[in-house]
Amino acid sequence: SYELTQPSSVSVSPGQTARITCSGDALPRTYTYWYQQKSGQAPVLVIYEDNKRPSGIPERFSGSSSGTMATLTISGAQVEDEAHYYCYSTDSSDNHRGVFGGGTRLTVL
Amino acid sequence: QVQLVQSGAEVKKPGASVKVSCKASGYTFTTYAMHWVRQAPGQRLEWMGWIDTGNGNTKYSRKFQGRVTITRDKSATTAHMELNSLRSEDTAVYYCARSFYGSGSPPYSWGQGTLVTVSS
Numbered sequence: 460s461y462e463l464t465q466p467s468s469v470s471v472s473p474g475q476t477a478r479i480t481c482s483g484d485a486l487p488r489t490y491t492y493w494y495q496q497k498s499g500q501a502p503v504l505v506i507y508e509d510n511k512r513p514s515g516i517p518e519r520f521s522g523s524s525s526g527t528m529a530t531l532t533i534s535g536a537q538v539e540d541e542a543h544y545y546c547y548s549t550d551s552s553d554n555h556r557g558v559f560g561g562g563t564r565l566t567v568l
Numbered sequence: 569q570v571q572l573v574q575s576g577a578e579v580k581k582p583g584a585s586v587k588v589s590c591k592a593s594g595y596t597f598t599t600y601a602m603h604w605v606r607q608a609p610g611q612r613l614e615w616m617g618w619i620d621t622g623n624g625n626t627k628y629s630r631k632f633q634g635r636v637t638i639t640r641d642k643s644a645t646t647a648h649m650e651l652n653s654l655r656s657e658d659t660a661v662y663y664c665a666r667s668f669y670g671s672g673s674p675p676y677s678w679g680q681g682t683l684v685t686v687s688s
Contacts, residue, residue, distance in 0.1 A: 460630055492674045494613070501678035502613065507668060513676075545613050547674050555672060556627055557603070557615040 461485065461550035463560035470566040477533040479563045481546030484527055491529035492547040493522055495540075496562075502545065506531060533565075541567045570594040572664055572679035579685045580654050587650040588682045590664030597645040598622040601667040603675040604638060604649045608660040616662075619647060620671045654686045 463483040471477045481491060491509050494502035504513050506522035509529060519534045529548075533540055546560040575589040590602065603618040617628035619638045626638050632651070640647045647664055662682045665675030 492668075496613070501663060501665075501681060502675070504668065504674070504676055507674070513668075547613075547615070549672075553630070556629055557618070557674065558629075559605075559613040559615055562612040 465560040570677040574679040577683040601671040602647040606660040
């Protein structure tokens with residue numbers, strides 16, 4: 460079955476740039492979406508269609524995609540950005556079923 | 569504002585079935601799809617499937633195909649997810665989530681989650 464691969468953890472100091480990657484064979488043909496999930500809470504969409512921000516999401520969150528890899532960038536990461544981040548996409552060869560990546564724990568300290 | 573209110577926690581024995589409900593309000597129910605996503609304790613998000621609330625068409629993850637059924641009641645603006653043949657590995661929080669825009673778009677507005685515990 461189709462899989463999206465993320466690093467299990469990323470760590471940065473406050474004010475630094477955090478980059479979280481997501482790789483998948485179908486990403487050249489499909490959009491990537493990114494979710495932030497803080498402990499005990501439901502996920503929040505922070506990036507849609509590779510590089511767009513929903514209303515209310517800070518400008519320090521950005522996204523990009525090239526070939527089979529998508530990247531979530533948090534420029535000037537803040538302590539409150541500490542969370543799990545999940546990429547989401549669809550399998551273009553499997554009738555557009557959804558799939559989440561394994562998740563990346565971002566530590567900011 | 570968009571609200572998705574899910575049914576309460578459930579405790580089930582292995583082999584049983586569970587049906588979780590998701591009552592939607594604050595928007596036109598049939599304009600958006602409804603996803604179901606689960607998360608086992610300390611584990612990643614897992615996409616289960618979604619329903620086009622307008623025409624009732626569904627798509628399921630291959631992992632759950634044959635064991636999960638997603639339905640909707642338009643008049644009650646409620647979606648349901650039923651999972652059969654439960655096993656201990658199905659212990660998880662189950663979320664409904666309205667799609668971002670039309671059918672086929674990703675989850676966006678989430679319910680509060682329903683804890684399903686499978687234990688003998």
